[in-house]
Amino acid sequence: MTNAWAGGDGWGDVVLICDDAVTGIDVVERGDPLVDSTGLLPWSGPSPDPVSRWVRAPLLERLGNAAAALPADLRLALNEGYRRPSLQRHYFDGYAARLRAQRPEADAAEIHRLASRYISPPDLAPHTAGAAADVVLTDPEGVILDVGCPIDANPEESEGRCYTAHPDVRGEAALLRRTLVDALADVGLVNYPTEWWHWSYGDRYWALGSGAPHALFGACEPPAG
Numbered sequence: 695m696t697n698a699w700a701g702g703d704g705w706g707d708v709v710l711i712c713d714d715a716v717t718g719i720d721v722v723e724r725g726d727p728l729v730d731s732t733g734l735l736p737w738s739g740p741s742p743d744p745v746s747r748w749v750r751a752p753l754l755e756r757l758g759n760a761a762a763a764l765p766a767d768l769r770l771a772l773n774e775g776y777r778r779p780s781l782q783r784h785y786f787d788g789y790a791a792r793l794r795a796q797r798p799e800a801d802a803a804e805i806h807r808l809a810s811r812y813i814s815p816p817d818l819a820p821h822t823a824g825a826a827a828d829v830v831l832t833d834p835e836g837v838i839l840d841v842g843c844p845i846d847a848n849p850e851e852s853e854g855r856c857y858t859a860h861p862d863v864r865g866e867a868a869l870l871r872r873t874l875v876d877a878l879a880d881v882g883l884v885n886y887p888t889e890w891w892h893w894s895y896g897d898r899y900w901a902l903g904s905g906a907p908h909a910l911f912g913a914c915e916p917p918a919g
Contacts (some may be wrong), residue, residue, distance in 0.1 A: 698858040707859075711818055711899055712810035721912040726896075727749045728824045728917050731772050734758060738771035738830050738838060745916045749775035750824040753895040756881040757827055758759070763830055763877050764831075766814040768870075771836070773828040773845055773891065777821035779829050786813040789848065796850070811888045812848045812856075820897035821913040827883075829892045831874055841874065842867040845891045 709715050714796040728748040731737070735757060739746055739893045749772075761770035763898035790809040794800070800808070805814070808915070820826035828846075838845075842863030854860050864873060871890055878885070883893040884903035894900045 700849045709902065710807060710810045710888070711814045711886065712807055717818060718899050719804060719901050719908040719909055721898065723912050724896070724910040728776060728914065729754055730917070731757075731775060735761065736769055736771040738832065738836070739773040739828075741774060743778070744918070745776050745778065746774050746901075747772065748824060748917050750911055752828060753825060753883075756883055756895055757829070757878075758912060759881045760877040760883070763781060763880065766875065767834065767874065768839075769832045769834060769836070770874075771830050771832050771838070773830055774821065775827050776824045776916060777819065779816060779819075779822045779913060782814070782819045782886055783816045786816055789813050789904075793906055797799065818898065819913070820868065820892075820894045821896055821897060821912040824899065824914055825897035825909075825911040826892060826894040828889075829874070829878070830891060831870055833906060834849055840867050841871040843890075856889055858885055882914050 727750070729751045731747045731749060733755055734754065737747060757770065776913070786809060789812055790805050793805050793808050796803070814820060814851060817823070830845050831841060833839060842860070843852040847856050849856055855863055858871070858875065875885065878893045882904065883895050884900040886892040886894070886899060900906065900907045903907045
């Protein structure tokens, strides 16, 4: 895998989205529109909110290119794209509350950092910019394939196997995960290394990973309708 695993909480050299190296990156909004992925990518998400199928146009183009490059027996499916800011806040606060209950000795800064492994802080979240896609691999019938842990499994539930480079992911699951990583990285997307399913283009984390001078997309309003 492309990202090192350090054991324990798996931080090591992994830069989290709350770190200064990410938060210090400027956003110079380019203004590319949110577009609907319906009919262009298979959908695997549980959300009934139709805005979840929308992403920025350059991201959708790259996802389509990655899907076309996969072996004939594999499909790339979108699980979630754009996320409303209120939902992002709900997810982050809920996970942080669970962490506080599990780790009463941790201070607020530690809880914030721990939570950021799994849910981006609302003011930084790539999903609220339409710049991130959570994706899975499926077979031609739409059955989600096993790549080592379920999508959206947090670090505690997955025992760290949500980390893209976790060494306990082996065999066929590792081969499929490698295929997913290669296809998405080859089209210029950047992975958040604590979540094998999370890939982005144009956000701050993409800028850090790609060496771009600034991010292209900040938080935006959901599509109308």
